[in-house]
Amino acid sequence: ATVVLRHDYTAPAYLIDRVDLSLDLDPVKTRVLNRMQLRRNPAVTPQPLRLDGTDLNLARVLLNGAGCSFRLDAGQLVLENLPAGPDPFELEIFTTCCPEKNTHLMGLYLSQGTFFTQCEAEGFRRISYFLDRPDVMARYRVTLRAHQAAYPVLLSNGNLVEHGALEGGRHYAVWDDPHPKPSYLFALVAGKLVQREQKIISRSGKPHTLQIYVRAGDLDKTEHAMQSLMAAIAWDEARFGLPLDLERFMIVATSDFNMGAMENKGLNIFNTKYVLASPASATDADYAHVESVVAHEYLHNWSGNRVTCRDWFQLSLKEGLTVFRDQEFSQDMAASASARAVKRIEDVRVLRSSQFAEDAGPMAHPVRPDQYAEINNFYTLTVYEKGAEVVRMMQTLVSDAALDPLGRAGFARGLKLYFERHDGQAVTCDDFAQAMADANPGSALATQLEAFKRWYAQAGTPRVQANAQFDPALGQYTLELRQHCPATPGQPHKEPFVIPVALGLLAADGRALPLQLEGESQATGTSRTLVLSAPVQRFVFTGLVGLEHAPIPSLLRSFSAPVILHTELDADALRTLLAHDSDAFNRWEAGQLLMLRQMLAALHASGPVRPDVLDAATLEALRAVLRHPELDPAFKALLLTAPSEAYLAEQVQQVDPPRIHAVRLSVRSQLAQALHADWVWAFEAHPTEGAYRPDAVSSARRDLTGLALNMLCLAARASGDAVWPGKAYQRCKDAAHMTELHQSLQALLHSGHALAEPALERMHQRHRHDDLVLDKWFALQASAPDFDGTLLARVQALLHHPDFKLRNPNRARSLIGSFCHANPAALHRPDGAGYAFWRARVLEIDAFNPQVAARLARAIERWQPLVEPYRSAARKALSDVAQHPGLSPDVLEIVTRALA
Ligand code: HT7
Ligand code: ZN
Numbered sequence: 001a002t003v004v005l006r007h008d009y010t011a012p013a014y015l016i017d018r019v020d021l022s023l024d025l026d027p028v029k030t031r032v033l034n035r036m037q038l039r040r041n042p043a044v045t046p047q048p049l050r051l052d053g054t055d056l057n058l059a060r061v062l063l064n065g066a067g068c069s070f071r072l073d074a075g076q077l078v079l080e081n082l083p084a085g086p087d088p089f090e091l092e093i094f095t096t097c098c099p100e101k102n103t104h105l106m107g108l109y110l111s112q113g114t115f116f117t118q119c120e121a122e123g124f125r126r127i128s129y130f131l132d133r134p135d136v137m138a139r140y141r142v143t144l145r146a147h148q149a150a151y152p153v154l155l156s157n158g159n160l161v162e163h164g165a166l167e168g169g170r171h172y173a174v175w176d177d178p179h180p181k182p183s184y185l186f187a188l189v190a191g192k193l194v195q196r197e198q199k200i201i202s203r204s205g206k207p208h209t210l211q212i213y214v215r216a217g218d219l220d221k222t223e224h225a226m227q228s229l230m231a232a233i234a235w236d237e238a239r240f241g242l243p244l245d246l247e248r249f250m251i252v253a254t255s256d257f258n259m260g261a262m263e264n265k266g267l268n269i270f271n272t273k274y275v276l277a278s279p280a281s282a283t284d285a286d287y288a289h290v291e292s293v294v295a296h297e298y299l300h301n302w303s304g305n306r307v308t309c310r311d312w313f314q315l316s317l318k319e320g321l322t323v324f325r326d327q328e329f330s331q332d333m334a335a336s337a338s339a340r341a342v343k344r345i346e347d348v349r350v351l352r353s354s355q356f357a358e359d360a361g362p363m364a365h366p367v368r369p370d371q372y373a374e375i376n377n378f379y380t381l382t383v384y385e386k387g388a389e390v391v392r393m394m395q396t397l398v399s400d401a402a403l404d405p406l407g408r409a410g411f412a413r414g415l416k417l418y419f420e421r422h423d424g425q426a427v428t429c430d431d432f433a434q435a436m437a438d439a440n441p442g443s444a445l446a447t448q449l450e451a452f453k454r455w456y457a458q459a460g461t462p463r464v465q466a467n468a469q470f471d472p473a474l475g476q477y478t479l480e481l482r483q484h485c486p487a488t489p490g491q492p493h494k495e496p497f498v499i500p501v502a503l504g505l506l507a508a509d510g511r512a513l514p515l516q517l518e519g520e521s522q523a524t525g526t527s528r529t530l531v532l533s534a535p536v537q538r539f540v541f542t543g544l545v546g547l548e549h550a551p552i553p554s555l556l557r558s559f560s561a562p563v564i565l566h567t568e569l570d571a572d573a574l575r576t577l578l579a580h581d582s583d584a585f586n587r588w589e590a591g592q593l594l595m596l597r598q599m600l601a602a603l604h605a606s607g608p609v610r611p612d613v614l615d616a617a618t619l620e621a622l623r624a625v626l627r628h629p630e631l632d633p634a635f636k637a638l639l640l641t642a643p644s645e646a647y648l649a650e651q652v653q654q655v656d657p658p659r660i661h662a663v664r665l666s667v668r669s670q671l672a673q674a675l676h677a678d679w680v681w682a683f684e685a686h687p688t689e690g691a692y693r694p695d696a697v698s699s700a701r702r703d704l705t706g707l708a709l710n711m712l713c714l715a716a717r718a719s720g721d722a723v724w725p726g727k728a729y730q731r732c733k734d735a736a737h738m739t740e741l742h743q744s745l746q747a748l749l750h751s752g753h754a755l756a757e758p759a760l761e762r763m764h765q766r767h768r769h770d771d772l773v774l775d776k777w778f779a780l781q782a783s784a785p786d787f788d789g790t791l792l793a794r795v796q797a798l799l800h801h802p803d804f805k806l807r808n809p810n811r812a813r814s815l816i817g818s819f820c821h822a823n824p825a826a827l828h829r830p831d832g833a834g835y836a837f838w839r840a841r842v843l844e845i846d847a848f849n850p851q852v853a854a855r856l857a858r859a860i861e862r863w864q865p866l867v868e869p870y871r872s873a874a875r876k877a878l879s880d881v882a883q884h885p886g887l888s889p890d891v892l893e894i895v896t897r898a899l900a
């Protein structure tokens with residue numbers, strides 16, 4: 001496959017000023033007339049014009065209204081004899097394409113009879129020949145024509161300037177987008193849709209119309225999305241002074257979509273999963289996802305659309321920044337400090353269990369990758385989530401400890417400068433970092449900018465080792481921080497990173513100690529940020545007189561950098577942090593570490609996994625958290641959830657998935673039994689009756705009752721008690737909302753109770769007409785623990801269920817994706833049958849949708865650390881796929897890297 005290199009970037013030889021696009025929409029043969037005004041880029045030496053095109057039928061090319069010579073070369077339309085001067089010229093290209101046959105869901109395709117487009121990253125070339133690259137920005141005028149009865153709604157970017165009837169029952173609409181944009185932000189939608197509309201007046205006094213388009217019958221599920229959109233608009237204007245720059249902003253939902261959503265200018269297209277929510281069909285987690293994805297796409301309107309990427313290697317410029325912005329938005333929406341902490345912990349959990357795994361495996365790549373074969377494979381956790389952490393570290397490093405400890409003001413200054421400097425441009429990650437530094441001269445970011453940018457260039461997760469010495473006589477505490485980053489593919493050696501380490505020191509009784517570094521005249525508070533930029537650095541804290549015991553360091557507060565921290569803290573120190581740390585993140589982290597250490601010991605021990613993995617002191621400390629009178633219930637639920645199987649797998653050299661599962665099950669059972677009375681109390685003390693509301697306070701309550709029910713059913717598995725499984729089943733039957741149903745069914749499935757079967761049956765009966773609930777129904781089964789080794793057979797049988805649709809990405813992911821990505825102990829079977837299943841599904845899906853297949857292919861990319869017999873069997877499955885004739889470049893890139 002052809003590899004694209006970042007260093008090969010050259011500016012476009014031609015620029016496109018205007019595009020007049022005219023589409024006669026027809027499922028079998030859509031006619032596209034593309035009239036473009038182009039000119040030579042004066043900064044580039046003259047060369048032929050090469051336009052990208054994929055799966056297009058070319059009918060005609062006219063240059064300034066007359067025939068001209070052209071050729072097709074490797075999919076590109078090449079024109080050699082173009083006017084030599086700087087004057088603009090017009091090119092008219094007439095092509096046809098077949099949306100009905102488009103199963104890739106890139107370019108123009110049909111979903112349930114409605115036309116949709118998906119152009120990021122390289123989908124526009126499936127609609128017309130074009131300079132399909134993000135640094136070519138043009139103004140678009142789009143005319144859509146279609147049968148009025150079948151396609152009453154015709155939408156594109158910008159403003160509707162004209163519409164009317166045509167002969168033969170057809171109609172047309174003309175849309176004009178005043179904002180120049182790259183082709184990846186082009187969109188159209190045509191079909192039978194209904195809409196919810198909301199008029200708003202922005203802070204600056206301008207009126208705007210917001211619309212959400214869905215299929216008839218789904219309108220009552222759009223309120224939460226609309227509320228989220230209004231909140232995001234208000235938030236961006238209030239926090240960063242970034243207003244909505246459009247009169248009309250539209251969201252359209254489709255049930256056939258390769259990813260979550262797409263930020264097309266003024267016409268966002270969403271996977272239904274991230275728009276539709278009603279109490280009867282969506283869980284608390286779904287409501288939270290709708291809020292954050294709606295915000296994410298809206299926030300792209302500035303970070304991505306007004307200022308976009310020069311080339312796809314810079315993807316994190318818009319994605320890392322926008323994830324950071326949507327995370328901040330969700331934290332601000334959460335309102336209370338503890339709800340903010342809960343959101344931060346949830347984000348870090350994803351980062352550490354999944355992005356750290358990516359960084360440690362064959363797909364490891366820098367936040368700004370250096371090469372790719374298929375760009376769709378690089379919409380990764382590294383580009384998105386680690387990219388967001390890089391932006392967050394910048395915020396920390398531009399902070400002024402005294403005036404602005406969180407760095408919000410400095411960061412807002414940097415963002416303002418970035419948008420002023422680059423509005424309307426396609427730029428690089430360097431440009432973003434430079435604007436941040438220039439707006440904050442003298443900050444740690446500005447003074448160490450070149451070294452800081454290694455976060456963009458170097459893959460891998462740095463390790464930080466903390467060691468300390470305390471001299472009670474001098475009242476001096478010396479903290480030594482050491483950093484090291486393991487080699488990653490193509491990067492054997494790493495330069496030191498600039499790592500912000502937020503910290504506090506606690507006395508043995510839990511008191512926060514004042515922080516004064518050697519050479520400073522006085523202490524500055526009880527929390528501060530150190531900057532580690534050398535391989536080893538020592539920080540000496542003074543003034544700590546009168547302490548009998550060494551201070552306990554609370555390091556990397558709020559997870560101030562995406563690193564793996566090793567400390568010498570013993571269990572007593574961890575319990576002190578768990579009980580007293582003012583930093584909620586580190587309080588949670590202390591609880592996780594206490595469990596993790598004992599789980600690792602059980603993992604490494606010989607013989608069967610014992611039932612008493614956790615010691616009594618840990619159980620008591622966790623009980624105290626559960627019973628705490630003030631802590632937030634959602635925080636308690638997170639704290640009492642043992643580290644995930646994926647996270648555990650990252651901690652060991654030799655991965656044995658069924659044993660990891662057994663250890664975690666043992667810990668869950670131990671917690672369930674040892675804290676039984678406390679779980680009963682938690683369940684009863686947090687009633688969840690009453691009308692469903694998705695707010696943080698009520699969803700926090702439901703988080704804890706859900707966990708309590710799960711634990712009580714698990715305890716019943718050991719005791720044979722029928723009461724709690726009976727209650728769970730009753731809740732499934734009477735559930736007032738989907739969160740209750742989902743949690744109760746999960747409690748039955750995760751305790752392997754026989755009542756799970758009738759509960760599943762009822763759920764299907766009741767919700768069989770709701771696609772998003774059916775997705776949950778499949779996912780619940782595919783991700784359930786495999787108590788008796790029959791799960792694979794069940795999943796295989798479900799492939800033939802009348803409601804299973806392989807071609808629908810959501811449905812395929814809900815069954816096959818859940819089994820392969822979220823159920824390691826069931827996938828990794830000694831007989832290799834899980835891998836055979838994976839291989840068959842990857843090949844089957846690759847034949848019609850390579851993007852979805854490539855994501856699935858990644859499920860066993862980390863075969864190297866597996867113990868035998870899994871290792872050899874997984875490698876064999878990968879090489880079988882690699883050798884399959886006709887494999888897509890997407891899947892080929894994944895399996896080739898995995899086998900390298
Ligand atoms: N920017 C969007 C990325 C996306 C995408 C990429 C490739 C193929 C299909 C796609 N759908 C959406 C989503 C986002 O990050 O906001
Ligand atoms: Zn995005």
